Amino acid sequence: EAGVVQSPRYKIIEKKQPVAFWCNPISGHNTLYWYRQNLGQGxxxxxxxxxxxxxxxxxxxxxxxxxxRLKGVDSTLKIQPAELGDSAVYLCASSNANGRAQGELFFGEGSRLTVL
Amino acid sequence: GQQVMQIPQYQHVQEGEDFTTYCNSSTTLSNIQWYKQRPGGHPVFLIQLVKSGEVKKQKRLTFQFGEAKKNSSLHITATQTTDVGTYFCAETQYSGAGSYQLTFGKGTKLSVIP
Structure with a gap:
């Protein structure tokens, strides 16, 4: 079974430019999350x-x-305009929590954004 | 949301030594999850603890949930180089209307010296 798929893996942009990240969750997972992870943080x-x-x-x-998250499957996260402080890894995760019980999260590889 | 406090932030151990990381919250938790993130990787689920005083084991890893459900620990016996990474606890709190919020701690970064 395919895991959570994210793209792009890496993106380098100049400040004030727009950027978009895409996520395809595990099939059947109704719950989708976008997390941001700064270096050395959770x-x-x-x-x-x-x-x-x-x-x-x-x-x-x-x-x-x-x-x-149109149609409740794929999701996109957009930043416009990007700022220097937005440099981070953007993680997408999915679960089959059904909105009530908290199940385990399955994370994608992440999209590493560098804003220059 | 309330963030759990994890200690220590960093831990360097000699291969074969034991390792423990602690997770503390000021509020009662619905349950707690533990994740491992290898360097350059993404968080991977290890376990979920739900019951007060619960203890679960996975080979050399032992997970505990406090009696008051306000703290948890992860203990690794006889560390190996494959244990290197950052260990995160993530607290689940009921946020109303049938919805739960999962909040990660800052993690404990484990280095194992061969």
Whole structure:
């Protein structure tokens, strides 16, 4: 079974440029998460989806970040415009938590963003 | 959300020595999960603890959940070089309306000296 797939693996952009990350979760997993991980830190939740509904986006900087999960499968995370402080690894994860019980998270390889 | 405190932040051990990392919360947890992240890799789920006082073992790894469900520990017996990585605990808290929030600690980075 394929795991969580993310692309691109690496992205280098100049500040003020836009960037987008794509995630394909494990088939059948209704819950999808976007986390940001800074160097030496733990993952920090940006947004969580139950199917196509964003049920927790309290940590998403909405002035520059946006996310969508059309049709409740793939998801994209966009940053526009990017700032130097956005340099981090953006991790996508999925689970079959069904919105109630918290199950294990399956993480993708991550997208490493460098903003110059 | 409330972040669990993990200690130590770093641990260097000689191969064959034991290793323990601790996770502490000021609030009662619904359950707690542990993940391992190898250098350059992504977090990989190890285990979930749910019951008060629960103890689970995976080969050389022993996981404990405190009686008050406010702390947890991961103990590795006789470390090997393959144990190198960062170990994260992640707390699950009920955030209302049938929804749970998973918040990661800052992790303990383990180095094993051969």
């Amino acid at each position: 993952p920090e939740l940006l947004i969580r989806y139950e199917n196509e509904e964003a049920v927790d986006d309290s940590q998403l900087p909405k002035d520059r970040f946006s996310a969508e």
